[in-house]
Amino acid sequence: MNSWGNMLRISLFGESHGKAVGGVLDGLRAGIELDFAQIEQDLGRRRPRTAAYSTQRRENDEYELISGVTNGITNGAPLTVMFKNKDVKRDDYKPQIARPSHADFAAYIKHNGFCDLSGGGHFSARLTAPLVFFGAIARTELRKQGIEVFSHIKSIGDVEDDSFNPVSPQKNDFELDFPLIDKSKRKAMEELLSEVKSEGDSIGGVVECAVTGAPAGLGEPFFDSVESCLAHLLFSIPAVKGVEFGAGFALAKMRGSIANDRFTENPTNKYGVSTHTNNAGGITGGLTNAMPIIFRAAFKPIPSIAKQQSGIDLQAMKPVSAKAEGRHDVCAALRGAVIVEAVACICIYDFILREKQ
Ligand SMILES: Cc1cc2nc3c(=O)[nH]c(=O)nc-3n(C[C@H](O)[C@H](O)[C@H](O)COP(=O)(O)O)c2cc1C
Numbered sequence: 001m002n003s004w005g006n007m008l009r010i011s012l013f014g015e016s017h018g019k020a021v022g023g024v025l026d027g028l029r030a031g032i033e034l035d036f037a038q039i040e041q042d043l044g045r046r047r048p049r050t051a052a053y054s055t056q057r058r059e060n061d062e063y064e065l066i067s068g069v070t071n072g073i074t075n076g077a078p079l080t081v082m083f084k085n086k087d088v089k090r091d092d093y094k095p096q097i098a099r100p101s102h103a104d105f106a107a108y109i110k111h112n113g114f115c116d117l118s119g120g121g122h123f124s125a126r127l128t129a130p131l132v133f134f135g136a137i138a139r140t141e142l143r144k145q146g147i148e149v150f151s152h153i154k155s156i157g158d159v160e161d162d163s164f165n166p167v168s169p170q171k172n173d174f175e176l177d178f179p180l181i182d183k184s185k186r187k188a189m190e191e192l193l194s195e196v197k198s199e200g201d202s203i204g205g206v207v208e209c210a211v212t213g214a215p216a217g218l219g220e221p222f223f224d225s226v227e228s229c230l231a232h233l234l235f236s237i238p239a240v241k242g243v244e245f246g247a248g249f250a251l252a253k254m255r256g257s258i259a260n261d262r263f264t265e266n267p268t269n270k271y272g273v274s275t276h277t278n279n280a281g282g283i284t285g286g287l288t289n290a291m292p293i294i295f296r297a298a299f300k301p302i303p304s305i306a307k308q309q310s311g312i313d314l315q316a317m318k319p320v321s322a323k324a325e326g327r328h329d330v331c332a333a334l335r336g337a338v339i340v341e342a343v344a345c346i347c348i349y350d351f352i353l354r355e356k357q
Contacts, residue, residue: 007353015122017116047335051193099324100309100310101300103123124238138348151338154207156193166291166294167276202301202304211292214288238332242298247280248295261276
């Protein structure tokens with residue numbers, strides 16, 4: 001399905017090298033003044049970089065608001081945003097050859113050969129442009145309630161940034177095009193990206209995200225726990241293959257005496273209490289517990305690489321050696337950070353609206 005949501009409902013449409021991509025956001029109250037500067041900032045972070053390790057496809061992400069906004073203010077009707085595709089090069093793709101680890105083969109089978117596979121078609125990360133647009137609206141609404149969502153590049157390959165302090169993550173003065181806690185790691189990360197690119201290869205990375213200021217008690221367990229809704233949206237982002245909350249998989253190696261987040265009095269906190277540690281990542285029982293929500297999303301390496309590998313000739317259904325043509329990113333985590341933030345904003349804002357029901 002291409003729709004998600006509860007109080008807010010999102011639908012995405014379009015293909016990478018078709019006429020346009022876009023989305024419909026339903027459920028926004030009337031009277032929200034769109035923060036176009038925030039929208040532009042977030043879209044800018046998703047856009048390909050000028051650096052050599054980014055895809056050379058150039059889309060300026062000009063968008064058209066088709067419905068739902070009058071004079072920059074939501075009017076209560078579904079908000080439809082459309083991004084026309086301009087830098088389209090269908091000839092770069094050989095849709096009859098399914099690339100290894102891309103969606104091509106599975107999509108071809110699912111849609112009986114009728115799907116548009118150019119540039120990944122409907123499976124392209126270009127579909128995340130409307131998602132980031134909607135995320136920016138949710139971000140602005142959350143900020144009015146003292147809730148901030150920010151992230152950093154936790155790792156690229158084996159080059160690691162520091163981790164957020166789970167009890168008090170700080171946005172500091174992140175460079176938004178390459179957010180790092182330890183800025184001195186940028187050089188090593190960029191060198192690695194350039195090296196990987198020069199080898200015609202790609203590489204994976206991890207984005208760590210924090211949500212601060214969320215009240216306790218958000219979430220609708222059993223099935224709409226905060227973890228499950230966040231994970232649902234995070235796993236919808238192309239190339240995300242792992243998600244962990246708080247101490248995540250490390251919890252499986254701990255004893256309870258270490259893992260438990262012990263309570264303490266805290267006069268600065270709205271509830272008068274908080275916890276010494278935050279191994280739970282701000283979520284217990286599927287509900288927010290007023291500690292920062294901390295999670296990580298692992299991006300696999302970009303599948304399209306300039307190396308000969310066996311794909312599938314979809315007509316003959318036989319493996320063939322081919323290398324990906326076209327313009328591709330080297331690491332999805334860089335542009336992925338703002339997409340992770342966007343889905344977190346949408347998810348938390350949706351929970352807040354459910355609370356008000
Ligand atoms: C920001 C971003 C940029 C991406 N750029 C490319 C790209 O240039 N080439 C490519 O083959 N895949 C790219 N991907 C990944 C594919 O879209 C994704 O791997 C593919 O749709 C298969 O889905 P899956 O990896 O979730 O299984 C990108 C993903 C993200 C999040």
